[in-house]
Amino acid sequence: MATLAAEQPVEPPRVRGFDFVPGGLLGLTIFATGAVLVLVSIVLWLSFTEGTPGDPVLVYTLDHYRAMFGDGFTYRVLWNTVLFSAVTTTTAFALALPMAWLMERTDFPGKPIVFTMMTLALLIPSFAVSLGWVFLLHPKIGLINQGLMHVFNLENAPFDVSNIFSMGVIEGMNLTPLAFIMTAVVLRSMDPALEEAAAISGAKPWQAVLRVTLRVLMPGLLAAAIYIATIGFAAFDVPAILGLTRRIFTFSTYVFWVLTPSEGAPEYGNVATLSVIMVVLAAFLSWAYRRAQRQAPKYAVVTGKAYRPRISKLGKWRSLAILFVVGYFIVSQLLPLIMLAWASLLPYLQTPSLQALESITTRNFVNLPKELVWRAGTNTAILMVLVPTITLILSVAVSWVVLRTKIKGRGWFDFLAFLPLAIPAIVFSVAALLLALFVLRRYIPIYGTIWILVLVYSVARLSYGTRMTNSALIQIHPELEESAKVCGASTGNILRRILLPLMGPSLAYAWIWIALLTYRELTLPVVISTSSNLPFSYLVWGFVQASAYGSASAAALLMLCLMLPFLLLYWFVARRAGMIAPR
Amino acid sequence: MIGIRNLTMTYRTAHGEHQAVKGVSVDIPDGQFYTLLGPSGCGKTTILRCVAGLEQPDGGEIIIGGRTVFSSEKGIWVPPHDRNIGMVFQSYAIWPHMTVFENVAFPLRHKKPKPNRAEIKDRVAKALALVHLAGLEDRPAPYLSGGQQQRLALARALVSEPRVLLLDEPLSNLDAKLREEMRFEIRQVTERLGVTTLFVTHEQIEALTMSDVMAVMNDGLIIQQGAPAEIYAKPTGAFVADFIGRSNFLAGKITAVSGTNGSSVASVATPIGALNARTDGKSKIGDSVTIAIRPENVVLVSPSAPADANEFAGTVDAVVYVGNLLDCVIAVGSEKVKLQLQPSAAVDRGATVRLSFPLEHCLALPQ
Numbered sequence: 001m002a003t004l005a006a007e008q009p010v011e012p013p014r015v016r017g018f019d020f021v022p023g024g025l026l027g028l029t030i031f032a033t034g035a036v037l038v039l040v041s042i043v044l045w046l047s048f049t050e051g052t053p054g055d056p057v058l059v060y061t062l063d064h065y066r067a068m069f070g071d072g073f074t075y076r077v078l079w080n081t082v083l084f085s086a087v088t089t090t091t092a093f094a095l096a097l098p099m100a101w102l103m104e105r106t107d108f109p110g111k112p113i114v115f116t117m118m119t120l121a122l123l124i125p126s127f128a129v130s131l132g133w134v135f136l137l138h139p140k141i142g143l144i145n146q147g148l149m150h151v152f153n154l155e156n157a158p159f160d161v162s163n164i165f166s167m168g169v170i171e172g173m174n175l176t177p178l179a180f181i182m183t184a185v186v187l188r189s190m191d192p193a194l195e196e197a198a199a200i201s202g203a204k205p206w207q208a209v210l211r212v213t214l215r216v217l218m219p220g221l222l223a224a225a226i227y228i229a230t231i232g233f234a235a236f237d238v239p240a241i242l243g244l245t246r247r248i249f250t251f252s253t254y255v256f257w258v259l260t261p262s263e264g265a266p267e268y269g270n271v272a273t274l275s276v277i278m279v280v281l282a283a284f285l286s287w288a289y290r291r292a293q294r295q296a297p298k299y300a301v302v303t304g305k306a307y308r309p310r311i312s313k314l315g316k317w318r319s320l321a322i323l324f325v326v327g328y329f330i331v332s333q334l335l336p337l338i339m340l341a342w343a344s345l346l347p348y349l350q351t352p353s354l355q356a357l358e359s360i361t362t363r364n365f366v367n368l369p370k371e372l373v374w375r376a377g378t379n380t381a382i383l384m385v386l387v388p389t390i391t392l393i394l395s396v397a398v399s400w401v402v403l404r405t406k407i408k409g410r411g412w413f414d415f416l417a418f419l420p421l422a423i424p425a426i427v428f429s430v431a432a433l434l435l436a437l438f439v440l441r442r443y444i445p446i447y448g449t450i451w452i453l454v455l456v457y458s459v460a461r462l463s464y465g466t467r468m469t470n471s472a473l474i475q476i477h478p479e480l481e482e483s484a485k486v487c488g489a490s491t492g493n494i495l496r497r498i499l500l501p502l503m504g505p506s507l508a509y510a511w512i513w514i515a516l517l518t519y520r521e522l523t524l525p526v527v528i529s530t531s532s533n534l535p536f537s538y539l540v541w542g543f544v545q546a547s548a549y550g551s552a553s554a555a556a557l558l559m560l561c562l563m564l565p566f567l568l569l570y571w572f573v574a575r576r577a578g579m580i581a582p583r
Numbered sequence: 584m585i586g587i588r589n590l591t592m593t594y595r596t597a598h599g600e601h602q603a604v605k606g607v608s609v610d611i612p613d614g615q616f617y618t619l620l621g622p623s624g625c626g627k628t629t630i631l632r633c634v635a636g637l638e639q640p641d642g643g644e645i646i647i648g649g650r651t652v653f654s655s656e657k658g659i660w661v662p663p664h665d666r667n668i669g670m671v672f673q674s675y676a677i678w679p680h681m682t683v684f685e686n687v688a689f690p691l692r693h694k695k696p697k698p699n700r701a702e703i704k705d706r707v708a709k710a711l712a713l714v715h716l717a718g719l720e721d722r723p724a725p726y727l728s729g730g731q732q733q734r735l736a737l738a739r740a741l742v743s744e745p746r747v748l749l750l751d752e753p754l755s756n757l758d759a760k761l762r763e764e765m766r767f768e769i770r771q772v773t774e775r776l777g778v779t780t781l782f783v784t785h786e787q788i789e790a791l792t793m794s795d796v797m798a799v800m801n802d803g804l805i806i807q808q809g810a811p812a813e814i815y816a817k818p819t820g821a822f823v824a825d826f827i828g829r830s831n832f833l834a835g836k837i838t839a840v841s842g843t844n845g846s847s848v849a850s851v852a853t854p855i856g857a858l859n860a861r862t863d864g865k866s867k868i869g870d871s872v873t874i875a876i877r878p879e880n881v882v883l884v885s886p887s888a889p890a891d892a893n894e895f896a897g898t899v900d901a902v903v904y905v906g907n908l909l910d911c912v913i914a915v916g917s918e919k920v921k922l923q924l925q926p927s928a929a930v931d932r933g934a935t936v937r938l939s940f941p942l943e944h945c946l947a948l949p950q
């Protein structure tokens with residue numbers, strides 16, 4: 001329309017036809033937030049009904065809740081989940097806090113490298129790392145256990161990788177990069193003069209840290225800790241790969257377990273009920289997070305000056321500090337991944353030795369089912385293109401409606417778009433399954449197609465996407481659009497010529513970030529994938545479930561190698577967007 | 584007292600090195616209020632932070648109350664918490680997680696020997712009363728106004744009765760009216776306690792009104808130090824003459840020198856003609872100098888009066904009314920001369936006038 005108006009300047013702009021772009025954006029917003037609402041509702045609905053859904057007579061009942069709350073095992077799982085989450089958070093912060101302090105407050109050498117490594121470590125699929133830990137610590141095939149048993153003539157394996165504590169530590173090491181980045185931001189926000197004033201007042205350095213620095217940072221650190229605990233609460237990869245075979249459950253894996261019984265049909269009502277319990281608990285954690293986050297700025301002392309903290313000289317502690325940071329990367333990432341590579345090259349797992357070296361073979365790779373690998377690769381590629389694109393289109397629409405219109409109820413759109421952050425991935429997965437099986441059924445047959453994955457991935461990333469587009473849009477002064485409007489530009493033109501170009505760098509960064517998360521995602525497809533629409537991560541998962549560890553490690557390694565160019569691309573984009581940077 | 588000998592300090596960052604202090608010596612006797620004044624980035628804060636022990640200097644010596652707290656030669660380094668000083672930061676650095684009382688009590692709780700509870704309470708109350716904050720003990724610190732936070736920072740710096748007080752632009756975050764009030768208040772409090780004070784500012788009005796002795800700094804060096812009146816009246820260089828107040832500058836060469844040391848008079852050839860000016864007595868014929876004269880000291884004389892030395896004709900270039908004064912710019916030859924007049928003086932743009940540069944106000948500064 002706008003181009004028409006431009007070609008026929010005789011026509012005054014006011015007479016232009018109806019501008020359907022705002023309506024389109026509103027439609028997209030309703031679709032996106034509606035999908036969130038539908039997915040949550042269906043779980044809730046099924047938890048209160050009896051019988052196989054789709055039956056002509058539906059009975060509303062509290063039986064599932066009675067069953068779940070009457071079962072002692074539910075409490076056991078709950079306790080496990082709490083413990084797992086607590087160990088995860090403690091481990092992540094025990095490692096992240098000193099590292100963030102080293103980066104922000106000392107003359108630690110090579111800070112940019114550490115920041116880059118941390119950001120990349122965030123993206124390494126945690127199921128691949130977990131698989132590496134299986135090869136290190138499994139009671140029967142774990143290298144460290146076997147080695148120690150051999151050397152000390154032990155009867156039993158000294159380490160148990162499948163207990164809640166070890167799983168929590170491993171998850172904690174996986175989440176350390178995230179905790180690190182959040183902590184560094186908090187540290188950076190503090191006026192260093194607060195600490196200096198304590199020193200002037202006669203407080204020794206440790207007293208100043210204890211009585212001033214930590215206290216001032218507490219609200220911010222607390223918010224970060226709750227955030228990590230929420231992720232630990234919903235984590236699937238680590239407890240699934242390490243704990244499932246030994247029937248040691250957290251909530252995520254328990255939901256999966258109940259959904260895939262070894263015999264008989266799954267009790268969908270119980271699955272839905274467990275999901276509801278999980279959502280309620282996760283929602284509580286998210287509420288606590290939002291609360292803590294709102295408390296944090298209370299202590300922020302704004303002076304308008306860029307803070308230039310005193311950089312402590314490490315001196316003789318320097319080598320110890322380097323050892324700590326390098327040690328973290330080696331133990332938490334490098335060692336498991338090397339084990340993964342090692343395992344993928346052997347017909348069966350053996351301790352590294354010359355003899356073992358001779359039995360090295362590419363059999364695990366050659367024997368991978370080619371056709372399935374090809375299909376998984378294609379599916380993953382399709383997802384990596386479609387998911388970020390759709391997520392960002394929906395996010396831009398939601399942000400525009402929420403921030404740039406005066407529509408009633410736009411606060412609800414914002415809330416619903418934020419909701420996926422609080423919903424554990426496994427619940428999304430379950431909800432999508434229930435939706436496809438019992439509601440859409442034959443009317444819109446998406447079960448077994450790539451579209452069900454596209455839908456659930458995009459909706460699950462909506463909270464991340466809208467947070468990014470919101471902050472990008474907020475930074476664009478409304479007058480830039482208003483001046484275009486005064487010139488007679490339509491909403492579509494404003495969007496295309498002004499908003500999207502200005503949001504460009506943020507959108508590019510968010511796009512590639514979502515694409516990489518899509519690549520490494522295991523929890524979302526685990527319930528809804530079939531052999532026809534499986535992504536690559538699900539292929540690895542299938543091998544793990546079948547205890548085909550050789551094939552699993554080969555597939556995981558292949559996946560890691562294919563990821564490298566994307567990581568490189570991400571690194572370039574992120575560096576240009578200024579997202580990877582020490583002070 | 585505070586003694587600083589030959590202090591040097593270099594910042595080393597990833598982007599290179601920067602020498603912020605290039606050899607500064609200062610002596611502040613007990614009870615004196617000493618001000619460091621200079622443009623932004625000249626190294627004032629750095630010197631203060633070196634005295635506090637928040638930065639480690641490269642070289643020199645720092646003595647606080649007879650005790651050497653830093654000496655590069657003797658390898659002495661006393662950490663900040665052992666220096667027994669009080670300091671007010673530019674951002675106040677009020678601890679937001681504590682009440683007013685806890686903020687002020689903090690230094691007492693870390694003092695050796697630690698006073699007992701009753702004494703702490705008593706001394707906090709006294710310190711708060713000193714800065715007119717009595718009664719606000721239980722208020723959470725973030726709920727104070729800017730001026731109150733400033734007073735709180737002062738109370739906290741003074742409560743443990745330190746030998747020296749360091750102030751880093753404590754007034755720069757306040758609005759103009761409050762700033763004026765606090766100038767007097769700070770001066771009053773330090774005088775009453777007799778505490779030796781090192782004050783840092785880039786506002787000349789603060790330096791001139793508050794200090795016993797002030798030093799003008801530029802680029803890591805002290806250019807001139809002395810009493811405020813002396814610095815204003817007798818700047819020893821063009822930088823000080825320009826930085827403190829305003830000045831007209833005329834470049835020239837000395838053609839003749841007469842008179843005795845200390846009060847000698849030089850004849851200087853300038854672009855507008857020969858001009859007599861006072862010199863320090865070390866200047867010789869042929870030296871290049873800059874003649875400085877403040878706008879308020881240039882006088883308009885009647886055009887009909889007989890011509891005298893140091894008088895020049897010019898045309899009025901601009902007149903700006905600024906309330907209590909008229910700011911004029913007069914073109915004399917190729918030079919523009921700034922000049923301040925009473926509002927009653929009738930001058931019009933384009934009028935021809937006659938200017939006099941009184942000898943006692945013309946300073947020939949070596950270049």
Ligand SMILES: Nc1ncnc2c1ncn2[C@@H]1O[C@H](COP(=O)(O)OP(=O)(O)OP(=O)(O)O)[C@@H](O)[C@H]1O
Binds near residue numbers: 308595621626630784
């Ligand atoms: N931590 C630091 N790292 C590197 N350079 C620094 C650091 N702190 C100060 N500088 C540099 O040292 C010089 C002196 O800084 P200083 O803070 O002492 O200036 P100042 O005189 O207090 O200025 P202002 O009036 O703006 O506060 C400046 O050029 C500044 O850029």
Ligand SMILES: [Mg+2]
Binds near residue numbers: 627629752
């Ligand atoms: Mg400063």
